[in-house]
Amino acid sequence: MDIEEFRKRGYEAIDRICKYYKELDSVKVLPEVKPGYLKKLLPKHAPEEAEPWEDIQADFESTILPGVTHWQSPNFFAFYPANSSFPAIIADMFSDMINCVGFNWICSPACTELETIVLDWVNRLIGLDDGYLSDGEGGGVIQGTASEAVLVVMLAARQRVIDEYKKRGYTEEGIATKLIAYGSDQAHSSIEKASMIVNCKFKAIPSDDKFCLRGSSVRSVMEKDIEEGLIPFFITATIGTTSSAAIDYIDEIACTLEGTSVWLHIDAAYAGAALVCPEYQYLLKGVDRSQSFNFNMHKWLLTNFDCSCLWVRKRSHLLNALSLTPAFLRNIASDSGLVIDYRDWQIPLGRRFRSLKIWFVLRAFGANGLREHIRKSIKLAQRFEEELSKYPNYFAITTKPAFSLVCFHLKVQKNTNMASNELTTALYNSINNSRELYVTQTKLGSQNVIRFVVGSPWTTEQHVVDGVRKIVNFTEAIIEDAELTIE
Amino acid sequence: MDIEEFRKRGYEAIDRICKYYKELDSVKVLPEVKPGYLKKLLPKHAPEEAEPWEDIQADFESTILPGVTHWQSPNFFAFYPANSSFPAIIADMFSDMINCVGFNWICSPACTELETIVLDWVNRLIGLDDGYLSDGEGGGVIQGTASEAVLVVMLAARQRVIDEYKKRGYTEEGIATKLIAYGSDQAHSSIEKASMIVNCKFKAIPSDDKFCLRGSSVRSVMEKDIEEGLIPFFITATIGTTSSAAIDYIDEIACTLEGTSVWLHIDAAYAGAALVCPEYQYLLKGVDRSQSFNFNMHKWLLTNFDCSCLWVRKRSHLLNALSLTPAFLRNIASDSGLVIDYRDWQIPLGRRFRSLKIWFVLRAFGANGLREHIRKSIKLAQRFEEELSKYPNYFAITTKPAFSLVCFHLKVQKNTNMASNELTTALYNSINNSRELYVTQTKLGSQNVIRFVVGSPWTTEQHVVDGVRKIVNFTEAIIEDAELTIE
Structure with missing residues (x-):
């Protein structure tokens, strides 16, 4: 790839990144793939001869992207966030240019x-x-x-x-x-x-x-x-x-x-x-x-x-x-x-050369831009708690919003013989199996809890409200199943 | 920076990278700056408000680039190489896009x-x-x-x-x-x-x-x-x-x-x-x-x-x-x-997500493309030895070309009272102080030697021949000085 081909492919890559972020909201946060999926799709050896860029790009689309967990998704509420940003991406491009x-x-x-x-x-x-x-x-x-x-x-x-x-x-x-x-x-x-x-x-x-x-x-x-x-x-x-x-x-x-x-x-x-x-x-x-x-x-x-x-x-x-x-x-x-x-x-x-991205981010957002981002996440976590609290029969808030994290668990439901831990784990699995939201489970004391962390700059109030609606639906389905089992 | 501004700034960054590699040959491999140079140029605090991208980009040009050692330069012969390549840069862009x-x-x-x-x-x-x-x-x-x-x-x-x-x-x-x-x-x-x-x-x-x-x-x-x-x-x-x-x-x-x-x-x-x-x-x-x-x-x-x-x-x-x-x-x-x-x-x-760049590189170059790159560097190291050997009164080859590395030192020169180690270190300093070539010094046994490693894909036979010419000139200047001192 010479300089002029890099210019062409580089522009295309920029366009691809733009498309990724435009479509992020409509893509499921977790991929549908099963362990070992990629081995079936790729050859066993590196190619002897150079391959055309179109083929590489096409395989990236058809084999890699379907196997990606979208950490930038507005529906990523797992672990803690790992924000990307456009100024940081450009700084990394310059870091890669210099490659010192x-x-x-x-x-x-x-x-x-x-x-x-x-x-x-x-x-x-x-x-x-x-x-x-x-x-x-x-x-x-x-x-x-x-x-x-x-x-x-x-x-x-x-x-x-x-x-x-x-x-x-x-x-x-x-x-x-x-x-x-x-x-x-x-x-x-x-x-x-x-x-x-x-x-x-x-x-x-x-x-x-x-x-x-x-x-x-x-x-x-x-x-x-x-x-x-x-x-x-x-x-x-x-x-x-x-x-x-x-x-x-x-x-x-x-x-x-x-x-x-x-x-x-x-x-x-x-x-x-x-x-x-x-x-x-x-x-x-x-x-x-x-x-x-x-x-x-x-x-x-x-x-x-x-x-x-x-x-x-x-x-x-x-x-x-x-x-x-x-x-x-x-x-x-x-x-x-x-x-x-x-x-x-x-x-x-x-x-x-990682300091470049710190420099670019601090300057492109300014201290106030960063504060706004943090405060927005925290507010959305509070909104999550508020929404969840509308269903006091289902959910207990294990720990109140701490920064942008809320931990909650399911209460024991009458007419089922599932313990709170069992119900919570069932809900955790339902949520992640849907691929529409991604959350993490942890243990606080002896209590299984679900962690819901807001952090992506692409998450809006609507995502949080929709998230709670889905969580309520999954919960109701679990309870219904459990009741049927007992009958 | 929204998606459309990123598209614009991303294209500009691609153009900047193209310009960097186009001009690489004409820029000195080592920067002219003195320790502490950057502190004098930058403010003491991060800005409170977001700054225009033009300012960030302009400061990158005027304050960062003049302080960069150009590892990709065709005149970089120090340490071991750290090759960048366009397919790897694009892979890293996608890795940053996903940022998982x-x-x-x-x-x-x-x-x-x-x-x-x-x-x-x-x-x-x-x-x-x-x-x-x-x-x-x-x-x-x-x-x-x-x-x-x-x-x-x-x-x-x-x-x-x-x-x-x-x-x-x-x-x-x-x-x-x-x-x-x-x-x-x-x-x-x-x-x-x-x-x-x-x-x-x-x-x-x-x-x-x-x-x-x-x-x-x-x-x-x-x-x-x-x-x-x-x-x-x-x-x-x-x-x-x-x-x-x-x-x-x-x-x-x-x-x-x-x-x-x-x-x-x-x-x-x-x-x-x-x-x-x-x-x-x-x-x-x-x-x-x-x-x-x-x-x-x-x-x-x-x-x-x-x-x-x-x-x-x-x-x-x-x-x-x-x-x-x-x-x-x-x-x-x-x-x-x-x-x-x-x-x-x-x-x-x-x-x-670093495997992306391995995948892109293996496919974009193919095994044969990589072999060609390696063999070219090795051939250029042999060429270096060949050129240097034309001056048997000045130089001793400490270790023959091993892969793409040649180690050499200066022989004791009559009419000076400098030891071989002293002369070699003086040459090492002259070379790097010129900023035109970058080499490393090391010790083999009790002998100070200069390591000359070829590895940048941008290095051509001409760079190696020119390099030897410069090394000969520096050597002659050192000997001349030493002779003057003795007189």
């Missing part, structure tokens, strides 16, 4: 410097404290995902505690086997996965009856573990848990940790986006005593995946854990110490 | 299934054995980078050895502190970094005088370590080392490892691309006894960054080390065991 691998400054100065600058912008926008800005000892970095973010800070925390204990005369082996990391029982699975990777112990501390982690629970678990000879070194507190968007008592936890060498990491993967609205920034109370803070712009802030923003209070902690400088990476700029080499802030060496 | 987060099958069936299929395609294309195909116990997965690839297989190897020793009655703590991983002294720094992350020991085994790792060296180091109570569990053998593209004796190493429980990982990050040419597939001798194999399509195979292909012989080993299934990720398809959930094959949870 910016592992150190000289590999593309603009790539490194823009990242530092826009992460300072986002810091100020969401009301993080100045200790996380790049002009002090801290700074921000783009990670692929929150999982990678928590892994790198856990590594930094491990190195910090090992260095500290070594100074006190302990051996590295003696420390390594005693390290323990914590999260609440609502913390994201990535915390436990990171513990598996760094090979330390992990304990899920029970949350309270609202699924929030309290300082007192942290204290009692930690004290017991210390008595047993363990070394607590890391804890994640969450703003907006995965299951119910609960908010841990960060201020309490920070107080509990005072005087210890436990690293406090804040996981605001989803809800961090809401901090662009000043009315949510009170949630940051206590965050000024955390060592790291992470949220995913690629979730609910109109920035295409992947773009997970991580700030650390002391960048030297990351470098101590992750820096290695072999000869082939030595260069004058890096040796001078004047520049940031982000390769030492992450697991991979190579990295894409 | 394919961590499990149901999150986008096409995303998972296409990945399995195209990694089988690539397996067959590069001549890997069938044990790495997905229809047996193995299979392929796209990782971001070779660093992530080696980390996940090291984790799998660690879990495997721990499970094995536990069965023999050892405690997990007892094993963990004794584990040791190996690479040659030429292995990529990511191996040592992975060892730091998983918290095991690492030893660099001396390579031979051609910078290749021999089976006998592995045996003697391992035997000594076992005597001292250590547990060898992982070794990386490299096809195409970073410094000189040397090739370890994989067959010898595989023989040495027979009967042990040491995981043999093959790192072919750069040179793996050459295996699309049957004449290089003899290099795979012994690879049929490896547990994992990795190469980066994003380096030299016309696929935009990132796209690192990893195959494992037993996918269960990855799952044992990395799988966790919390309630919110449970679903019928995954529970049935019929589908692959790639989240359990990697560190992050979320993942992009």
Whole structure:
């Protein structure tokens, strides 16, 4: 494909993207395919000779698109959102045009410097404290995902505690086997996965009856573990848990940790986006005593995946854990110490030019545009609850709208012998099997619940109202079936 | 930005990309900027209100592009290449259009299934054995980078050895502190970094005088370590080392490892691309006894960054080390065991639709198109050596063309008192300071050498010949200066 053919095919691709978003509303959010569908449609080998672009494009239409789950659909209410936006798509096109691998400054100065600058912008926008800005000892970095973010800070925390204990005369082996990391029982699975990777112990501390982690629970678990000879070194507190968007008592936890060498990491993967609205920034109370803070712009802030923003209070902690400088990476700029080499802030060496999309998104929407998007989603979640509450015989709201998430479950229905959990799971399956709405199921305590999250910029009030209508219909069908069974 | 504005701005972006590649040859490969240049040009805060697209685009031109290192430039001879291609760029546009987060099958069936299929395609294309195909116990997965690839297989190897020793009655703590991983002294720094992350020991085994790792060296180091109570569990053998593209004796190493429980990982990050040419597939001798194999399509195979292909012989080993299934990720398809959930094959949870670009590239170029690209680069590297050899008084070829890499250094020049290393470093600095060519310096043994790698599809014979001419000019200037100093 030469430059002129790329121009033609590129225009066609732009048109295809326009068509995709125009038709998004009329396409079912979940595909109809069964596992293994694609293998039957594609050949077993790559072609020997180049194929005409028309064939590739046609196969994309006929084999790939029918197997896609439409995360941008206005009827996508599952997991948490993963917003795309047109400014971010264009930024990614430019990133692909340049296709630099910016592992150190000289590999593309603009790539490194823009990242530092826009992460300072986002810091100020969401009301993080100045200790996380790049002009002090801290700074921000783009990670692929929150999982990678928590892994790198856990590594930094491990190195910090090992260095500290070594100074006190302990051996590295003696420390390594005693390290323990914590999260609440609502913390994201990535915390436990990171513990598996760094090979330390992990304990899920029970949350309270609202699924929030309290300082007192942290204290009692930690004290017991210390008595047993363990070394607590890391804890994640969450703003907006995965299951119910609960908010841990960060201020309490920070107080509990005072005087210890436990690293406090804040996981605001989803809800961090809401901090662009000043009315949510009170949630940051206590965050000024955390060592790291992470949220995913690629979730609910109109920035295409992947773009997970991580700030650390002391960048030297990351470098101590992750820096290695072999000869082939030595260069004058890096040796001078004047520049940031982000390769030492992450697991991979190579990295894409992702700051471009943050820059484009912040400028194309402006802070107010982003706030409008967040507030609209939150309002629609409240509207969802309002609609659902019109059927108090069917539905119980498990957790009130938290940001843009509502959790609900089905009440036990007389004339059926199905338990609430069974009914809820049946409804969950009915909804997703229809392919018209996509929701996720989770467990809160012993209760099966359905999570309904608003987030797509294409979702309107009508989608929410229609969604509730469908949910009511599915519910009635389930109850009817269950009644028939009992008769 | 609504759909129609996106169409307009998207067309403009396509035109901008065309212009970029048209002008690529006339732009200096390295930018002129100094550290901190961008901070002076950009405001301190994100804008409150949305800004016009024209302003964003204009700032991209005036502030970002002047600070970019042009990895696609025909004069980029540094590191290893990171090819972009038009089919890959369009595939990425579609990936961004869909913007699914394919961590499990149901999150986008096409995303998972296409990945399995195209990694089988690539397996067959590069001549890997069938044990790495997905229809047996193995299979392929796209990782971001070779660093992530080696980390996940090291984790799998660690879990495997721990499970094995536990069965023999050892405690997990007892094993963990004794584990040791190996690479040659030429292995990529990511191996040592992975060892730091998983918290095991690492030893660099001396390579031979051609910078290749021999089976006998592995045996003697391992035997000594076992005597001292250590547990060898992982070794990386490299096809195409970073410094000189040397090739370890994989067959010898595989023989040495027979009967042990040491995981043999093959790192072919750069040179793996050459295996699309049957004449290089003899290099795979012994690879049929490896547990994992990795190469980066994003380096030299016309696929935009990132796209690192990893195959494992037993996918269960990855799952044992990395799988966790919390309630919110449970679903019928995954529970049935019929589908692959790639989240359990990697560190992050979320993942992009990267298989699209492999599919587009394989089809748009065809196997023969890819072979042509590889053979052209290799021929140009040979041409480089040929040209450079016309100046035997100045240059010594440290390592003959290996794939598309030539390493060379400056000979000691009479009438100067500069050592060869000093002269070579001076030349390296002259070349890069000119911004007209970009090369990397490394150390082979005690010798400073300059690495000259051909790889951009835009590089022609003329660029190589001109490159040598410039290198000769810089060399003569350095010698002249040195002679003046001595007088």
